[in-house]
Amino acid sequence: MFDTALTLADLGFLAQGAVMTLAVTAVSVLAGTILGVVFGVLRNQLGTYWSLPITFLLDIFRSVPLLIQLVLGNALQSILKLGWAPFTTSCVVLSLYTAAYCTEIVRGGISAVPTTTRRAARSLGMTWWQDMRYIVAPLATRVSLPAWIGLTLGVMKDSALVLWLGLIELLRASQILVTRLQEPLFILLICGAIYFIISFPIARLGGYLEKRWSND
Amino acid sequence: MIEIENVRKSFGQLEVLKGINLTVQKGEVLTIIGGSGSGKSTLLTCINGLEDIDSGRIVVDGTDVHAKGTDLNKLRRKLGIVFQQFNAFPHLTVLENVMLAPVKVLGQSKAEAEAMAVKQLTHVGLGDKLKVYPSRMSGGQQQRMAIARALAMSPAYMLFDEVTSALDPQLVGEVLDTLRMLASEGMTMICVTHEMKFAREVSDRVAFFHKGVMAEIAPPEELFGAPKDPELKTFLAATH
Numbered sequence: 001m002f003d004t005a006l007t008l009a010d011l012g013f014l015a016q017g018a019v020m021t022l023a024v025t026a027v028s029v030l031a032g033t034i035l036g037v038v039f040g041v042l043r044n045q046l047g048t049y050w051s052l053p054i055t056f057l058l059d060i061f062r063s064v065p066l067l068i069q070l071v072l073g074n075a076l077q078s079i080l081k082l083g084w085a086p087f088t089t090s091c092v093v094l095s096l097y098t099a100a101y102c103t104e105i106v107r108g109g110i111s112a113v114p115t116t117t118r119r120a121a122r123s124l125g126m127t128w129w130q131d132m133r134y135i136v137a138p139l140a141t142r143v144s145l146p147a148w149i150g151l152t153l154g155v156m157k158d159s160a161l162v163l164w165l166g167l168i169e170l171l172r173a174s175q176i177l178v179t180r181l182q183e184p185l186f187i188l189l190i191c192g193a194i195y196f197i198i199s200f201p202i203a204r205l206g207g208y209l210e211k212r213w214s215n216d
Numbered sequence: 217m218i219e220i221e222n223v224r225k226s227f228g229q230l231e232v233l234k235g236i237n238l239t240v241q242k243g244e245v246l247t248i249i250g251g252s253g254s255g256k257s258t259l260l261t262c263i264n265g266l267e268d269i270d271s272g273r274i275v276v277d278g279t280d281v282h283a284k285g286t287d288l289n290k291l292r293r294k295l296g297i298v299f300q301q302f303n304a305f306p307h308l309t310v311l312e313n314v315m316l317a318p319v320k321v322l323g324q325s326k327a328e329a330e331a332m333a334v335k336q337l338t339h340v341g342l343g344d345k346l347k348v349y350p351s352r353m354s355g356g357q358q359q360r361m362a363i364a365r366a367l368a369m370s371p372a373y374m375l376f377d378e379v380t381s382a383l384d385p386q387l388v389g390e391v392l393d394t395l396r397m398l399a400s401e402g403m404t405m406i407c408v409t410h411e412m413k414f415a416r417e418v419s420d421r422v423a424f425f426h427k428g429v430m431a432e433i434a435p436p437e438e439l440f441g442a443p444k445d446p447e448l449k450t451f452l453a454a455t456h
Contacts, residue, residue: 120303124317125292
């Protein structure tokens with residue numbers, strides 16, 4: 001007969017961890033996407049040579065393991081006496097990490113819009129901004145969406161690493177319960193199920209939008 | 217009036233326009249013919265300001281296209297251009313494709329822009345395709361939509377850059393019929409084309425471009441009937 005010491009209060013504790021995971025992910029993906037759009041457009045506009053400094057900086061964030069970035073980021077904020085809470089540090093580091101990947105996604109999306117289509121928009125008297133807003137943005141979003149969904153889901157799972165800064169997110173909450181209750185398989189199963197439950201709607205939203213846009 | 221004075225244009229080492237002089241009067245239909253790489257398409261994009269020029273001047277109704285301070289976005293409202301590729305905005309329906317620029321560029325109300333879009337789409341025979349996405353239409357229909365999109369801006373001049381070149385032969389006719397209709401309505405047009413029969417029928421004048429030079433310009437009956445330039449004679453013999 002299956003027996004567990006897990007209580008409703010423990011489930012509540014896991015739920016709190018899940019909320020923290022969602023909060024870190026939401027802030028990081030939002031900020032990272034905004035930065036990614038800005039850097040992606042800049043990379044596209046500046047060309048290979050002039051965007052080299054941005055490319056180099058973003059390559060660092062894409063090459064160095066996230067755990068090292070979190071530890072170094074935390075050390076740096078401490079050295080600079082910024083006094084950031086672990087949540088802030090986690091969000092800042094994860095946002096830059098997200099931005100590094102998002103920049104490439106955005107740049108690829110913009111490049112996928114045919115030059116001739118953009119030329120047609122400009123020939124109608126549209127300004128650069130109008131061309132970006134009404135032609136490039138919708139088309140590039142369609143191209144970039146699958147990769148962006150993948151990035152968001154990846155960041156959600158990678159956000160587990162913020163436990164090293166002392167944040168109690170979903171995985172850390174599970175770890176604490178495993179240590180206390182000594183039921184690793186059952187608790188990790190629940191933890192995995194919660195990750196799935198919060199990831200599934202995002203994946204489905206991506207699928208829904210792709211399907212809807214494919215009718216165009 | 218479009219005045220082109222000694223226009224030169226190079227892409228790197230390759231000089232594609234070697235001092236073009238040309239004037240197009242209001243209401244005139246000018247057709248430009250010539251082989252590939254003769255500079256005819258480049259001239260159209262220079263007139264529209266989509267390409268810079270190296271020297272010379274292009275003046276449209278008194279406005280120097282390439283002068284510093286010229287508001288090209290404003291100027292382009294009176295210079296409609298349709299390209300070889302259809303360049304439909306694939307995320308918008310046919311109606312939205314045609315309405316977009318009048319609303320965003322001219323500041324028309326949606327109702328006003330829709331009325332104009334429906335009028336122009338009906339004009340080119342697409343009145344029944346308003347809610348259709350471009351991907352569901354043939355190349356000829358997409359090209360006619362591109363023409364309606366340019367016309368919806370109420371341009372004073374229309375530039376057509378080999379608009380039938382990317383079409384299957386059976387779809388060429390419907391687009392040429394649309395151009396004929398515009399010509400008969402008095403629209404000022406510069407058409408770059410490989411359709412000699414069309415050029416002969418609708419043009420007031422035909423210009424022959426060869427290697428960046430306007431080798432000959434004359435009314436169609438004269439240019440096709442008694443060509444003077446040796447390169448033009450070779451070109452016409454090859455196209456027959």
